[in-house]
Amino acid sequence: MKNILFVPSSPRGWESYSHRIARRIVDDLKARDPETRVIVRDVARQPLPHVGAAFAAGRAVPAEKQSDADRKALALSDTLVAELFAADVIVIAAPMHNFTIPSSLKAWIDHIVRPGRTFGYSEKGPQGLVTGKKAVLVLARGGAYSQGPMQAFDFQEPYLRAALRFVGITDVEVVYVEGVALGEQALSQALVSAEARADAIVRKLAEPVSEGIRAAA
Ligand SMILES: Cc1cc2nc3c(=O)[nH]c(=O)nc-3n(C[C@H](O)[C@H](O)[C@H](O)COP(=O)(O)O)c2cc1C
Numbered sequence: 001m002k003n004i005l006f007v008p009s010s011p012r013g014w015e016s017y018s019h020r021i022a023r024r025i026v027d028d029l030k031a032r033d034p035e036t037r038v039i040v041r042d043v044a045r046q047p048l049p050h051v052g053a054a055f056a057a058g059r060a061v062p063a064e065k066q067s068d069a070d071r072k073a074l075a076l077s078d079t080l081v082a083e084l085f086a087a088d089v090i091v092i093a094a095p096m097h098n099f100t101i102p103s104s105l106k107a108w109i110d111h112i113v114r115p116g117r118t119f120g121y122s123e124k125g126p127q128g129l130v131t132g133k134k135a136v137l138v139l140a141r142g143g144a145y146s147q148g149p150m151q152a153f154d155f156q157e158p159y160l161r162a163a164l165r166f167v168g169i170t171d172v173e174v175v176y177v178e179g180v181a182l183g184e185q186a187l188s189q190a191l192v193s194a195e196a197r198a199d200a201i202v203r204k205l206a207e208p209v210s211e212g213i214r215a216a217a
Helices: 017-032 055-060 068-086 101-112 155-166 184-206 209-214
Strands: 003-010 038-039 089-095 120-122 125-128 134-141 171-178
Touching: 003 017, 003 068, 017 068, 017 134, 017 171, 017 184, 055 068, 055 101, 055 171, 089 155, 134 155, 134 184, 155 171, 171 184
Parallel strands: 003 038, 003 089, 089 134, 134 171
Antiparallel strands: 120 125
């Protein structure tokens, strides 16, 4: 692994549980391979604009037919798409806000889901073009949604998985930091369990190419 794209989205900065656990993953991966490069796209600290009329129009125009105005409207999106393609691993840290992701992260998704760039259409329907990537989602929630009666209210994990799958990213690991608002004991349990899961994911991501594949090569 060489390039990590780290996308924190909590407005709480270093106080954020999703940020803290995701940072642990990024730092541990870098410590295991110091040549790893990390691009940080902090959508809370440096919010992306909501997409506007010029973007919506320019997005549908094939590259060879774009006007200067289209290219200008798509310039930021082009940068974000390039960051996505350059990454081997995408680590997204997301708080749950009203059952889903923060609008700052939704703006990032609006910029990176691009026809002709990150997805296309074939006879079989839409096809993701961002292949060969791994993603890690660190999802912080006040309550518990991974199981139990609130599961149906979780529009955070299914949405993120669907958006990533749509652009071709299907290899997705998830860390829950959930129940953080359910008292001190629940919070410390949530952090211990998230750290253990984060460490297991780091070990998995840092594994060398499997011996079987190497022997066959
Ligand atoms: C605007 C806002 C909306 C929230 N909505 C929910 C929610 O729908 N469900 C929930 O369990 N927690 C909710 N919370 C609590 C956060 O998910 C929780 O504090 C979590 O730790 C935030 O992640 P962070 O620590 O990475 O910032 C909300 C918090 C804020 C600030």
